[in-house]
Amino acid sequence: MDDNWATRSPSEILYSYRHGLLEGDDCVVSCGSCTSCCESGLAICINASEVETLNSIPQEQVVEILDLPYKHFHLEPVEGHCPMFLNSHCTIYDTRPRACRQFDCRTIALTESRPPGRTDSKLTNKIEDFLITDPWRDDEIGQVALQRARNIYQKQRAFFIALNIQESSADEVMAIVVLFGILRGEISEPSSDEEVLRDFLDQFRTWRAKRVREQRNLA
Ligand code: SF4
Numbered sequence: 001m002d003d004n005w006a007t008r009s010p011s012e013i014l015y016s017y018r019h020g021l022l023e024g025d026d027c028v029v030s031c032g033s034c035t036s037c038c039e040s041g042l043a044i045c046i047n048a049s050e051v052e053t054l055n056s057i058p059q060e061q062v063v064e065i066l067d068l069p070y071k072h073f074h075l076e077p078v079e080g081h082c083p084m085f086l087n088s089h090c091t092i093y094d095t096r097p098r099a100c101r102q103f104d105c106r107t108i109a110l111t112e113s114r115p116p117g118r119t120d121s122k123l124t125n126k127i128e129d130f131l132i133t134d135p136w137r138d139d140e141i142g143q144v145a146l147q148r149a150r151n152i153y154q155k156q157r158a159f160f161i162a163l164n165i166q167e168s169s170a171d172e173v174m175a176i177v178v179l180f181g182i183l184r185g186e187i188s189e190p191s192s193d194e195e196v197l198r199d200f201l202d203q204f205r206t207w208r209a210k211r212v213r214e215q216r217n218l219a
């Protein structure tokens with residue numbers, strides 16, 4: 001699907017991102033010639049079920065990460081950029097990691113998360129450019145829902161840390177966006193924080209079980 005990167009409302013952007021994460025679809029941001037993600041020192045997560053992707057990357061470029069219930073790897077940056085980014089383009093574009101296909105820089109801007117990777121990066125500049133467009137101007141309801149999602153996330157840090165959702169990580173953005181989805185659907189009748197967290201846990205467990213199932217299917 002094509003998508004002009006600054007013309008959708010924040011609610012549409014966040015809903016679409018959430019749907020992609022939960023269902024495994026690609027994101028819908030039109031990157032055009034932008035390659036800021038590839039050049040900003042991000043470590044890219046790769047699930048062990050992404051066999052084609054792992055086969056297209058030299059083994060020495062990936063590091064196994066041992067802190068999750070499912071096997072996954074990091075494609076670590078080299079000299080501030082992704083090692084697969086050579087001569088100004090992605091050398092494994094057709095088999096790039098799911099994390100690259102699903103990434104949408106606008107969600108970092110909207111959730112006010114700290115951009116991962118280097119603080120002086122092109123990604124940071126891209127996010128600032130997006131915020132200059134005043135994205136919330138026609139989406140007050142979405143802004144209220146997101147504000148509450150952020151508040152719950154900040155207040156309930158221990159809950160999210162127990163789920164291994166770390167600060168300034170892609171999972172942090174995912175958590176806030178999933179909370180937003182729950183709250184945006186219920187903005188006229190806000191639930192208690194506990195009810196919101198219970199819904200969150202249901203969705204999070206479904207998402208994580210899917211990752212585990214994908215790996216079992218390979219075994
Ligand atoms: S910074 Fe945004 S527009 Fe640029 S490549 Fe990444 S997701 Fe696409």
Ligand code: SF4
Nearest residue numbers: 038082084085090100
């Ligand atoms: S794998 Fe490709 S798309 Fe992903 S960060 Fe590296 S160069 Fe960019």
